[in-house]
Amino acid sequence: MFLVIDSRVKRFLSKNGLVILGFTFILSLIALLAVGLTQNKNTPENFKFGIVFDAGSSHTTMYIYKWSAEKVNDTGLVYEIESCKVKGPGISAFASNLQDIPMYLSKCMGRAKELIPKYKHHQTPVYLGATAGMRLLRMENEESAERILNSVTSFLSSYPFNFRGARIISGSEEGAYGWITINYLLGKLQKKQNSKDPSSRRNESLETYGALDLGGASTQITFVPKDTNIKPPIKFMQFRLYGNNYSVYTYSFLCYGKDQALLKKLAMDIMNAPSGILLDPCFHPGYERTVDVSYLFNNTCTREYNGQFPFHELKINGTGEFQQCQEDLLDLFHTTNCRYTSCTFNGIFMPPVQGEFGAFSAYYYTMNFLNLTSDKVSSEEMVIDKMKKFCARPWKEVNTTYAGVKQKYLSEYCFAGTYVLTLLQAYNFTDYWKHIHFMDKINDNTEAGWTLGYMLNLTNMIPAELPQPKPFSRPTYISLMVAFSLVLAVVFILGSIIFHKSSYFQKKAI
Numbered sequence: 191m192f193l194v195i196d197s198r199v200k201r202f203l204s205k206n207g208l209v210i211l212g213f214t215f216i217l218s219l220i221a222l223l224a225v226g227l228t229q230n231k232n233t234p235e236n237f238k239f240g241i242v243f244d245a246g247s248s249h250t251t252m253y254i255y256k257w258s259a260e261k262v263n264d265t266g267l268v269y270e271i272e273s274c275k276v277k278g279p280g281i282s283a284f285a286s287n288l289q290d291i292p293m294y295l296s297k298c299m300g301r302a303k304e305l306i307p308k309y310k311h312h313q314t315p316v317y318l319g320a321t322a323g324m325r326l327l328r329m330e331n332e333e334s335a336e337r338i339l340n341s342v343t344s345f346l347s348s349y350p351f352n353f354r355g356a357r358i359i360s361g362s363e364e365g366a367y368g369w370i371t372i373n374y375l376l377g378k379l380q381k382k383q384n385s386k387d388p389s390s391r392r393n394e395s396l397e398t399y400g401a402l403d404l405g406g407a408s409t410q411i412t413f414v415p416k417d418t419n420i421k422p423p424i425k426f427m428q429f430r431l432y433g434n435n436y437s438v439y440t441y442s443f444l445c446y447g448k449d450q451a452l453l454k455k456l457a458m459d460i461m462n463a464p465s466g467i468l469l470d471p472c473f474h475p476g477y478e479r480t481v482d483v484s485y486l487f488n489n490t491c492t493r494e495y496n497g498q499f500p501f502h503e504l505k506i507n508g509t510g511e512f513q514q515c516q517e518d519l520l521d522l523f524h525t526t527n528c529r530y531t532s533c534t535f536n537g538i539f540m541p542p543v544q545g546e547f548g549a550f551s552a553y554y555y556t557m558n559f560l561n562l563t564s565d566k567v568s569s570e571e572m573v574i575d576k577m578k579k580f581c582a583r584p585w586k587e588v589n590t591t592y593a594g595v596k597q598k599y600l601s602e603y604c605f606a607g608t609y610v611l612t613l614l615q616a617y618n619f620t621d622y623w624k625h626i627h628f629m630d631k632i633n634d635n636t637e638a639g640w641t642l643g644y645m646l647n648l649t650n651m652i653p654a655e656l657p658q659p660k661p662f663s664r665p666t667y668i669s670l671m672v673a674f675s676l677v678l679a680v681v682f683i684l685g686s687i688i689f690h691k692s693s694y695f696q697k698k699a700i
Protein backbone atom coordinates (compact mmCIF):
# COMPACT_ATOMS: atom_id res chain seq x y z
CA MET A 191 0.00 0.00 0.00
CA PHE A 192 2.76 2.45 1.06
CA LEU A 193 4.69 1.51 -2.01
CA VAL A 194 1.69 2.33 -4.22
CA ILE A 195 1.17 5.77 -2.62
CA ASP A 196 4.86 6.46 -2.71
CA SER A 197 5.15 5.77 -6.40
CA ARG A 198 1.98 7.86 -7.09
CA VAL A 199 3.31 10.79 -5.09
CA LYS A 200 6.64 10.51 -6.85
CA ARG A 201 4.95 10.53 -10.21
CA PHE A 202 2.82 13.51 -9.24
CA LEU A 203 5.85 15.36 -7.95
CA SER A 204 7.98 14.62 -10.95
CA LYS A 205 5.19 15.97 -13.19
CA ASN A 206 4.17 19.04 -11.11
CA GLY A 207 7.07 19.57 -8.71
CA LEU A 208 8.49 22.58 -10.47
CA VAL A 209 5.05 24.20 -10.75
CA ILE A 210 4.44 23.74 -7.00
CA LEU A 211 7.89 25.05 -6.09
CA GLY A 212 7.51 28.03 -8.40
CA PHE A 213 4.08 28.77 -6.95
CA THR A 214 5.44 28.51 -3.40
CA PHE A 215 8.31 30.78 -4.31
CA ILE A 216 6.00 33.48 -5.71
CA LEU A 217 3.69 33.20 -2.67
CA SER A 218 6.60 33.54 -0.22
CA LEU A 219 8.00 36.45 -2.21
CA ILE A 220 4.64 38.26 -2.04
CA ALA A 221 4.34 37.45 1.69
CA LEU A 222 7.85 38.69 2.43
CA LEU A 223 7.39 41.87 0.48
CA ALA A 224 4.06 42.47 2.20
CA VAL A 225 5.65 41.99 5.64
CA GLY A 226 8.60 44.18 4.69
CA LEU A 227 6.44 46.98 3.37
CA THR A 228 3.88 46.99 6.15
CA GLN A 229 6.23 46.48 9.09
CA ASN A 230 8.88 48.86 7.84
CA LYS A 231 6.61 51.88 8.22
CA ASN A 232 7.67 54.29 10.99
CA THR A 233 5.48 53.64 13.99
CA PRO A 234 4.14 56.88 15.54
CA GLU A 235 6.61 58.13 18.17
CA ASN A 236 5.66 57.72 21.79
CA PHE A 237 6.25 61.08 23.48
CA LYS A 238 6.60 61.81 27.16
CA PHE A 239 6.21 65.09 29.03
CA GLY A 240 7.49 66.65 32.23
CA ILE A 241 6.61 69.90 34.03
CA VAL A 242 8.96 71.92 36.27
CA PHE A 243 8.09 75.13 38.12
CA ASP A 244 11.04 77.44 38.76
CA ALA A 245 9.86 79.38 41.80
CA GLY A 246 12.52 82.11 41.78
CA SER A 247 12.89 85.10 44.08
CA SER A 248 11.52 87.57 41.52
CA HIS A 249 8.95 85.41 39.73
CA THR A 250 7.79 81.87 38.92
CA THR A 251 8.02 80.22 35.50
CA MET A 252 6.56 76.87 34.46
CA TYR A 253 8.44 74.85 31.85
CA ILE A 254 7.00 71.91 29.91
CA TYR A 255 9.51 69.46 28.43
CA LYS A 256 8.87 66.80 25.82
CA TRP A 257 10.94 63.83 24.64
CA SER A 258 10.61 60.63 22.70
CA ALA A 259 10.18 57.63 25.01
CA GLU A 260 12.28 55.45 22.67
CA LYS A 261 15.33 57.72 22.71
CA VAL A 262 15.25 58.48 26.39
CA ASN A 263 18.93 57.80 27.13
CA ASP A 264 20.47 59.89 24.39
CA THR A 265 21.83 63.33 25.08
CA GLY A 266 20.19 66.59 24.04
CA LEU A 267 16.86 65.08 23.03
CA VAL A 268 14.62 66.54 25.70
CA TYR A 269 13.32 69.91 24.63
CA GLU A 270 11.12 72.68 25.95
CA ILE A 271 7.69 73.10 24.39
CA GLU A 272 6.39 75.84 26.67
CA SER A 273 7.57 78.38 29.19
CA CYS A 274 4.69 80.01 31.05
CA LYS A 275 5.57 83.06 33.13
CA VAL A 276 3.34 83.19 36.22
CA LYS A 277 1.95 86.67 36.66
CA GLY A 278 2.99 88.30 39.92
CA PRO A 279 5.95 88.21 42.33
CA GLY A 280 7.99 85.23 43.54
CA ILE A 281 6.16 82.71 45.79
CA SER A 282 7.94 83.94 48.91
CA ALA A 283 5.69 87.03 48.69
CA PHE A 284 2.64 84.85 49.52
CA ALA A 285 3.52 84.28 53.19
CA SER A 286 0.56 86.33 54.41
CA ASN A 287 -1.85 85.58 51.56
CA LEU A 288 -1.72 81.82 51.09
CA GLN A 289 -5.28 81.84 49.76
CA ASP A 290 -4.05 83.51 46.56
CA ILE A 291 -1.65 80.70 45.63
CA PRO A 292 -4.21 78.64 43.61
CA MET A 293 -5.12 81.68 41.50
CA TYR A 294 -1.44 82.42 41.02
CA LEU A 295 -0.55 78.99 39.65
CA SER A 296 -3.79 78.02 37.91
CA LYS A 297 -3.26 79.85 34.61
CA CYS A 298 -0.03 78.02 33.79
CA MET A 299 -1.46 74.70 34.98
CA GLY A 300 -4.40 75.28 32.64
CA ARG A 301 -1.90 75.74 29.82
CA ALA A 302 -0.23 72.43 30.76
CA LYS A 303 -3.62 70.68 30.59
CA GLU A 304 -4.18 72.10 27.13
CA LEU A 305 -0.76 71.26 25.73
CA ILE A 306 -0.28 67.75 27.10
CA PRO A 307 -2.64 65.09 25.68
CA LYS A 308 -5.19 64.00 28.27
CA TYR A 309 -4.20 60.33 28.20
CA LYS A 310 -0.64 61.36 29.18
CA HIS A 311 -1.62 63.47 32.19
CA HIS A 312 -1.41 60.76 34.86
CA GLN A 313 2.14 59.77 33.81
CA THR A 314 3.46 63.35 33.48
CA PRO A 315 5.64 64.32 36.47
CA VAL A 316 5.27 67.81 37.98
CA TYR A 317 8.01 69.31 40.14
CA LEU A 318 8.31 72.67 41.86
CA GLY A 319 11.71 73.90 42.97
CA ALA A 320 12.03 77.14 44.92
CA THR A 321 15.30 79.06 45.03
CA ALA A 322 16.84 82.05 46.82
CA GLY A 323 13.65 83.98 47.71
CA MET A 324 12.35 80.99 49.66
CA ARG A 325 15.82 80.29 51.11
CA LEU A 326 15.80 83.80 52.54
CA LEU A 327 12.24 83.45 53.85
CA ARG A 328 13.14 80.13 55.50
CA MET A 329 16.05 81.86 57.26
CA GLU A 330 13.68 84.55 58.53
CA ASN A 331 10.66 82.37 59.28
CA GLU A 332 10.84 78.63 58.70
CA GLU A 333 7.16 77.99 59.39
CA SER A 334 6.09 80.61 56.91
CA ALA A 335 8.17 78.98 54.17
CA GLU A 336 6.72 75.59 55.12
CA ARG A 337 3.16 76.90 54.90
CA ILE A 338 3.76 78.25 51.39
CA LEU A 339 5.16 74.90 50.23
CA ASN A 340 2.20 73.07 51.79
CA SER A 341 -0.30 75.31 49.98
CA VAL A 342 1.54 74.82 46.70
CA THR A 343 1.59 71.05 47.29
CA SER A 344 -2.10 70.78 48.05
CA PHE A 345 -3.01 72.87 44.97
CA LEU A 346 -0.71 71.10 42.50
CA SER A 347 -1.79 67.67 43.81
CA SER A 348 -5.37 68.44 42.81
CA TYR A 349 -4.45 68.13 39.11
CA PRO A 350 -4.54 64.83 37.21
CA PHE A 351 -0.76 64.96 36.71
CA ASN A 352 1.82 62.98 38.66
CA PHE A 353 2.84 65.62 41.26
CA ARG A 354 6.27 64.77 42.68
CA GLY A 355 6.77 67.50 45.26
CA ALA A 356 7.50 71.15 45.98
CA ARG A 357 10.74 71.93 47.82
CA ILE A 358 13.44 74.53 48.31
CA ILE A 359 16.49 73.39 46.37
CA SER A 360 19.93 74.19 47.74
CA GLY A 361 22.29 76.68 46.11
CA SER A 362 24.65 73.83 45.15
CA GLU A 363 21.81 71.92 43.48
CA GLU A 364 20.82 75.07 41.61
CA GLY A 365 24.39 75.50 40.33
CA ALA A 366 24.90 71.82 39.50
CA TYR A 367 21.58 71.40 37.65
CA GLY A 368 22.27 74.54 35.62
CA TRP A 369 25.66 73.03 34.67
CA ILE A 370 23.99 69.74 33.68
CA THR A 371 21.33 71.55 31.63
CA ILE A 372 23.72 73.53 29.46
CA ASN A 373 26.19 70.68 28.93
CA TYR A 374 23.35 68.26 28.12
CA LEU A 375 21.87 70.67 25.59
CA LEU A 376 25.25 71.58 24.10
CA GLY A 377 26.02 67.86 23.69
CA LYS A 378 29.16 68.10 25.84
CA LEU A 379 28.44 65.09 28.03
CA GLN A 380 28.61 62.33 25.42
CA LYS A 381 31.52 63.71 23.39
CA LYS A 382 34.38 61.46 22.31
CA GLN A 383 32.66 58.66 24.13
CA ASN A 384 34.90 55.97 22.62
CA SER A 385 38.17 57.19 24.09
CA LYS A 386 39.63 54.71 26.55
CA ASP A 387 42.69 56.76 27.47
CA PRO A 388 42.23 58.35 30.94
CA SER A 389 44.07 61.56 30.04
CA SER A 390 41.80 62.15 27.08
CA ARG A 391 38.80 61.38 29.31
CA ARG A 392 40.05 64.09 31.67
CA ASN A 393 40.16 66.50 28.72
CA GLU A 394 36.57 65.61 27.94
CA SER A 395 35.46 66.78 31.35
CA LEU A 396 37.50 69.97 30.92
CA GLU A 397 35.70 70.58 27.65
CA THR A 398 32.40 71.00 29.43
CA TYR A 399 31.10 74.54 29.77
CA GLY A 400 31.08 76.21 33.15
CA ALA A 401 27.71 77.69 34.17
CA LEU A 402 27.02 81.22 35.43
CA ASP A 403 23.52 81.96 36.69
CA LEU A 404 22.53 85.42 37.93
CA GLY A 405 19.16 85.47 39.65
CA GLY A 406 17.37 88.13 41.63
CA ALA A 407 18.56 87.01 45.07
CA SER A 408 21.44 84.61 44.45
CA THR A 409 24.10 83.84 41.88
CA GLN A 410 25.87 80.59 41.07
CA ILE A 411 29.20 79.69 39.50
CA THR A 412 29.86 76.06 38.51
CA PHE A 413 32.74 74.53 36.54
CA VAL A 414 35.22 71.68 36.25
CA PRO A 415 38.52 73.01 37.70
CA LYS A 416 41.76 72.36 35.84
CA ASP A 417 43.88 71.22 38.75
CA THR A 418 42.66 67.93 40.20
CA ASN A 419 45.43 67.78 42.80
CA ILE A 420 44.25 70.71 44.90
CA LYS A 421 42.83 69.72 48.24
CA PRO A 422 39.55 71.61 48.36
CA PRO A 423 38.19 72.63 51.76
CA ILE A 424 34.73 71.83 50.38
CA LYS A 425 33.85 68.69 48.50
CA PHE A 426 33.57 68.99 44.73
CA MET A 427 30.39 67.48 43.33
CA GLN A 428 30.98 64.10 41.73
CA PHE A 429 28.92 62.99 38.75
CA ARG A 430 29.14 59.93 36.56
CA LEU A 431 27.29 60.69 33.35
CA TYR A 432 27.32 58.63 30.14
CA GLY A 433 30.38 56.72 31.40
CA ASN A 434 32.45 59.81 32.28
CA ASN A 435 33.38 61.05 35.76
CA TYR A 436 33.08 64.75 36.52
CA SER A 437 34.42 66.57 39.53
CA VAL A 438 32.56 69.86 39.59
CA TYR A 439 33.10 72.97 41.73
CA THR A 440 29.93 74.92 42.49
CA TYR A 441 29.14 77.82 44.79
CA SER A 442 25.99 79.82 45.31
CA PHE A 443 26.24 83.35 46.71
CA LEU A 444 23.07 84.19 48.57
CA CYS A 445 22.28 87.95 48.49
CA TYR A 446 24.44 88.48 45.40
CA GLY A 447 21.59 88.17 42.92
CA LYS A 448 20.87 91.34 40.96
CA ASP A 449 17.97 92.67 43.10
CA GLN A 450 19.51 91.90 46.48
CA ALA A 451 22.88 93.35 45.37
CA LEU A 452 21.12 96.63 44.54
CA LEU A 453 19.47 96.70 47.98
CA LYS A 454 22.85 95.96 49.62
CA LYS A 455 24.44 98.78 47.64
CA LEU A 456 21.70 101.26 48.64
CA ALA A 457 21.88 100.20 52.30
CA MET A 458 25.66 100.61 52.23
CA ASP A 459 25.29 104.06 50.62
CA ILE A 460 22.92 105.24 53.39
CA MET A 461 25.29 103.93 56.03
CA ASN A 462 28.17 105.84 54.45
CA ALA A 463 26.24 109.09 54.02
CA PRO A 464 23.05 109.07 56.07
CA SER A 465 20.85 111.44 54.13
CA GLY A 466 17.37 111.23 52.66
CA ILE A 467 18.73 112.00 49.19
CA LEU A 468 21.20 109.78 47.41
CA LEU A 469 23.12 110.91 44.34
CA ASP A 470 23.47 107.53 42.68
CA PRO A 471 26.05 106.97 39.87
CA CYS A 472 24.38 103.64 38.89
CA PHE A 473 21.23 105.34 37.54
CA HIS A 474 20.84 107.65 34.54
CA PRO A 475 21.04 111.44 35.06
CA GLY A 476 17.53 112.73 35.65
CA TYR A 477 16.24 109.39 36.97
CA GLU A 478 14.40 109.51 40.29
CA ARG A 479 13.12 106.76 42.54
CA THR A 480 11.92 106.67 46.14
CA VAL A 481 12.68 103.68 48.36
CA ASP A 482 11.10 102.92 51.69
CA VAL A 483 13.89 102.76 54.28
CA SER A 484 12.16 100.10 56.38
CA TYR A 485 11.77 97.94 53.23
CA LEU A 486 15.47 98.41 52.56
CA PHE A 487 16.56 97.25 56.00
CA ASN A 488 13.83 94.76 56.78
CA ASN A 489 15.73 92.17 54.84
CA THR A 490 18.18 89.37 55.67
CA CYS A 491 20.64 90.52 52.98
CA THR A 492 21.00 94.07 54.36
CA ARG A 493 21.05 93.15 58.03
CA GLU A 494 24.79 93.85 58.33
CA TYR A 495 24.16 97.51 57.44
CA ASN A 496 21.30 98.11 59.84
CA GLY A 497 21.08 101.45 61.64
CA GLN A 498 18.65 104.09 62.84
CA PHE A 499 17.94 106.95 60.46
CA PRO A 500 15.96 110.15 60.92
CA PHE A 501 14.12 109.68 57.59
CA HIS A 502 11.66 107.04 56.31
CA GLU A 503 12.20 107.44 52.61
CA LEU A 504 15.30 107.50 50.48
CA LYS A 505 15.14 109.57 47.33
CA ILE A 506 17.50 108.33 44.61
CA ASN A 507 18.72 110.85 42.02
CA GLY A 508 20.74 109.29 39.19
CA THR A 509 24.05 110.80 38.07
CA GLY A 510 25.06 108.18 35.47
CA GLU A 511 28.77 107.66 36.16
CA PHE A 512 29.87 104.16 35.30
CA GLN A 513 33.34 104.42 36.88
CA GLN A 514 31.97 105.66 40.21
CA CYS A 515 29.19 103.06 40.13
CA GLN A 516 31.78 100.30 39.67
CA GLU A 517 33.88 101.64 42.53
CA ASP A 518 30.81 101.62 44.79
CA LEU A 519 29.90 98.08 43.76
CA LEU A 520 33.42 96.81 44.36
CA ASP A 521 32.79 97.49 48.07
CA LEU A 522 30.26 94.63 48.06
CA PHE A 523 33.07 92.18 47.28
CA HIS A 524 35.66 91.62 49.99
CA THR A 525 38.75 90.29 48.34
CA THR A 526 41.16 90.06 51.26
CA ASN A 527 41.25 87.25 53.87
CA CYS A 528 41.74 84.14 51.77
CA ARG A 529 42.67 81.13 53.94
CA TYR A 530 42.96 78.75 50.96
CA THR A 531 45.14 78.26 47.89
CA SER A 532 42.76 80.46 45.92
CA CYS A 533 39.56 82.32 46.65
CA THR A 534 36.81 84.19 44.99
CA PHE A 535 35.45 87.07 47.10
CA ASN A 536 34.42 87.08 50.80
CA GLY A 537 37.09 84.49 51.63
CA ILE A 538 35.24 81.75 49.77
CA PHE A 539 37.39 78.99 48.31
CA MET A 540 37.31 78.78 44.52
CA PRO A 541 39.82 77.20 42.14
CA PRO A 542 40.92 79.49 39.28
CA VAL A 543 38.25 79.73 36.58
CA GLN A 544 39.09 77.83 33.39
CA GLY A 545 37.54 77.03 30.02
CA GLU A 546 34.39 78.29 28.36
CA PHE A 547 31.35 79.44 30.31
CA GLY A 548 27.67 79.77 29.52
CA ALA A 549 26.10 82.76 31.30
CA PHE A 550 22.34 82.89 31.53
CA SER A 551 19.32 84.52 33.24
CA ALA A 552 20.16 88.13 34.28
CA TYR A 553 23.65 87.84 32.75
CA TYR A 554 21.95 87.32 29.41
CA TYR A 555 19.03 89.77 29.85
CA THR A 556 21.47 92.53 30.76
CA MET A 557 24.30 91.95 28.29
CA ASN A 558 21.89 91.23 25.46
CA PHE A 559 20.05 94.52 25.99
CA LEU A 560 23.35 96.43 26.17
CA ASN A 561 24.57 94.72 22.98
CA LEU A 562 27.55 93.46 24.93
CA THR A 563 27.21 89.71 24.31
CA SER A 564 30.55 88.08 23.53
CA ASP A 565 30.12 88.09 19.75
CA LYS A 566 29.51 91.85 19.70
CA VAL A 567 32.57 93.09 21.62
CA SER A 568 36.26 92.65 20.99
CA SER A 569 37.95 94.05 24.08
CA GLU A 570 37.35 95.08 27.67
CA GLU A 571 37.98 98.73 26.69
CA MET A 572 35.10 98.49 24.27
CA VAL A 573 32.79 97.15 27.00
CA ILE A 574 33.82 99.92 29.42
CA ASP A 575 33.48 102.58 26.75
CA LYS A 576 29.96 101.42 25.86
CA MET A 577 28.94 101.25 29.52
CA LYS A 578 30.25 104.75 30.23
CA LYS A 579 28.27 106.16 27.32
CA PHE A 580 25.12 104.24 28.20
CA CYS A 581 25.11 105.22 31.89
CA ALA A 582 25.73 108.89 31.02
CA ARG A 583 22.65 109.08 28.74
CA PRO A 584 19.86 111.19 30.30
CA TRP A 585 16.95 109.10 31.59
CA LYS A 586 14.45 111.06 29.50
CA GLU A 587 16.28 110.17 26.31
CA VAL A 588 16.73 106.51 27.28
CA ASN A 589 13.06 106.30 28.16
CA THR A 590 11.94 107.61 24.78
CA THR A 591 14.48 105.55 22.79
CA TYR A 592 13.34 102.28 24.41
CA ALA A 593 9.68 103.15 24.87
CA GLY A 594 8.53 99.51 24.72
CA VAL A 595 10.87 98.22 27.44
CA LYS A 596 9.53 97.62 30.96
CA GLN A 597 10.49 100.66 33.11
CA LYS A 598 11.81 98.57 36.00
CA TYR A 599 14.23 96.68 33.73
CA LEU A 600 15.18 99.76 31.65
CA SER A 601 15.99 101.94 34.62
CA GLU A 602 18.33 99.27 36.03
CA TYR A 603 20.41 98.32 32.97
CA CYS A 604 23.19 100.78 33.89
CA PHE A 605 23.37 99.30 37.40
CA ALA A 606 22.92 95.70 36.13
CA GLY A 607 25.61 96.00 33.41
CA THR A 608 28.08 97.46 35.89
CA TYR A 609 27.19 94.77 38.42
CA VAL A 610 27.76 91.99 35.86
CA LEU A 611 31.22 93.37 35.00
CA THR A 612 32.14 93.79 38.67
CA LEU A 613 30.96 90.30 39.59
CA LEU A 614 32.95 88.74 36.72
CA GLN A 615 36.01 90.68 37.88
CA ALA A 616 35.46 89.42 41.42
CA TYR A 617 35.49 85.85 40.02
CA ASN A 618 38.87 86.73 38.44
CA PHE A 619 37.81 86.34 34.84
CA THR A 620 40.24 87.89 32.41
CA ASP A 621 39.24 88.37 28.77
CA TYR A 622 35.76 87.36 29.81
CA TRP A 623 34.20 88.37 26.49
CA LYS A 624 36.26 85.64 24.80
CA HIS A 625 35.25 82.83 27.15
CA ILE A 626 31.80 83.74 28.39
CA HIS A 627 28.92 82.93 26.09
CA PHE A 628 25.80 84.79 27.11
CA MET A 629 22.96 82.43 26.35
CA ASP A 630 19.21 82.36 26.62
CA LYS A 631 17.82 79.43 24.64
CA ILE A 632 19.97 76.52 23.51
CA ASN A 633 19.10 74.45 20.40
CA ASP A 634 16.58 77.16 19.42
CA ASN A 635 13.95 76.56 22.03
CA THR A 636 15.16 75.32 25.41
CA GLU A 637 16.02 77.89 28.06
CA ALA A 638 19.31 77.62 29.94
CA GLY A 639 18.62 77.26 33.68
CA TRP A 640 18.52 74.64 36.41
CA THR A 641 15.04 73.22 35.70
CA LEU A 642 15.88 70.81 32.88
CA GLY A 643 18.89 69.35 34.75
CA TYR A 644 16.65 68.92 37.82
CA MET A 645 14.05 66.96 35.85
CA LEU A 646 16.65 64.85 34.00
CA ASN A 647 18.15 63.90 37.35
CA LEU A 648 14.88 63.10 39.11
CA THR A 649 13.57 61.01 36.22
CA ASN A 650 16.92 59.17 35.87
CA MET A 651 17.23 60.25 32.28
CA ILE A 652 21.00 60.65 32.27
CA PRO A 653 22.50 57.19 32.69
CA ALA A 654 25.78 56.73 34.60
CA GLU A 655 27.08 54.43 31.86
CA LEU A 656 26.93 54.84 28.12
CA PRO A 657 23.78 53.18 26.78
CA GLN A 658 24.65 50.06 24.75
CA PRO A 659 24.14 50.93 21.09
CA LYS A 660 21.36 48.90 19.47
CA PRO A 661 22.89 46.59 16.79
CA PHE A 662 20.33 47.52 14.12
CA SER A 663 17.62 50.07 13.70
CA ARG A 664 14.11 48.68 13.13
CA PRO A 665 14.08 49.32 9.33
CA THR A 666 17.54 47.73 8.94
CA TYR A 667 16.44 44.75 11.03
CA ILE A 668 13.32 44.12 8.91
CA SER A 669 15.17 44.65 5.63
CA LEU A 670 17.81 42.14 6.67
CA MET A 671 15.14 39.62 7.70
CA VAL A 672 13.44 39.94 4.30
CA ALA A 673 16.74 39.69 2.41
CA PHE A 674 17.89 36.59 4.32
CA SER A 675 14.48 34.93 3.92
CA LEU A 676 14.63 35.56 0.17
CA VAL A 677 18.11 34.04 -0.05
CA LEU A 678 16.88 31.03 1.93
CA ALA A 679 13.85 30.64 -0.34
CA VAL A 680 16.04 30.82 -3.47
CA VAL A 681 18.55 28.33 -2.04
CA PHE A 682 15.70 26.00 -1.09
CA ILE A 683 14.14 26.19 -4.60
CA LEU A 684 17.45 25.75 -6.39
CA GLY A 685 18.26 22.81 -4.09
CA SER A 686 14.90 21.22 -4.87
CA ILE A 687 15.40 21.64 -8.64
CA ILE A 688 18.86 20.07 -8.47
CA PHE A 689 17.56 17.26 -6.29
CA HIS A 690 14.60 16.73 -8.61
CA LYS A 691 16.81 16.64 -11.72
CA SER A 692 19.43 14.32 -10.25
CA SER A 693 16.79 11.77 -9.11
CA TYR A 694 15.20 12.01 -12.61
CA PHE A 695 18.57 11.23 -14.29
CA GLN A 696 19.24 8.46 -11.77
CA LYS A 697 15.86 6.88 -12.61
CA LYS A 698 16.62 7.17 -16.30
CA ALA A 699 19.98 5.49 -15.84
CA ILE A 700 18.32 2.55 -14.03
Ligand SMILES: Nc1nc2c(ncn2[C@@H]2O[C@H](COP(=O)(O)OP(=O)(O)OP(=O)(O)O)[C@@H](O)[C@H]2O)c(=O)[nH]1
Nearest residue numbers: 246247248249321322405406407408551552555599
Ligand atom coordinates in the same frame (compact mmCIF):
# COMPACT_ATOMS: atom_id res chain seq x y z
N1 LIG B 1 15.91 92.82 31.70
C1 LIG B 1 15.22 91.77 32.08
N2 LIG B 1 15.32 91.39 33.35
C2 LIG B 1 14.63 90.31 33.73
C3 LIG B 1 13.80 89.58 32.84
N3 LIG B 1 13.23 88.57 33.52
C4 LIG B 1 13.69 88.67 34.79
N4 LIG B 1 14.52 89.73 34.92
C5 LIG B 1 15.24 90.20 36.11
O1 LIG B 1 16.48 89.53 36.14
C6 LIG B 1 16.81 89.15 37.47
C7 LIG B 1 17.00 87.67 37.53
O2 LIG B 1 15.81 87.07 37.13
P1 LIG B 1 15.63 85.49 37.35
O3 LIG B 1 16.79 84.79 36.78
O4 LIG B 1 14.28 85.12 36.91
O5 LIG B 1 15.76 85.43 38.95
P2 LIG B 1 14.96 84.51 39.96
O6 LIG B 1 14.99 83.14 39.46
O7 LIG B 1 13.62 85.07 40.24
O8 LIG B 1 15.86 84.68 41.28
P3 LIG B 1 16.70 83.58 42.09
O9 LIG B 1 15.74 82.92 43.03
O10 LIG B 1 17.74 84.37 42.80
O11 LIG B 1 17.28 82.64 41.11
C8 LIG B 1 15.71 89.70 38.34
O12 LIG B 1 16.13 90.95 38.80
C9 LIG B 1 14.54 89.86 37.39
O13 LIG B 1 13.69 90.91 37.79
C10 LIG B 1 13.73 90.02 31.49
O14 LIG B 1 13.05 89.45 30.66
N5 LIG B 1 14.47 91.14 31.17
Ligand SMILES: [Ca+2]
Nearest residue numbers: 246321405551
Ligand atom coordinates in the same frame (compact mmCIF):
# COMPACT_ATOMS: atom_id res chain seq x y z
CA1 LIG C 1 16.79 81.68 39.16
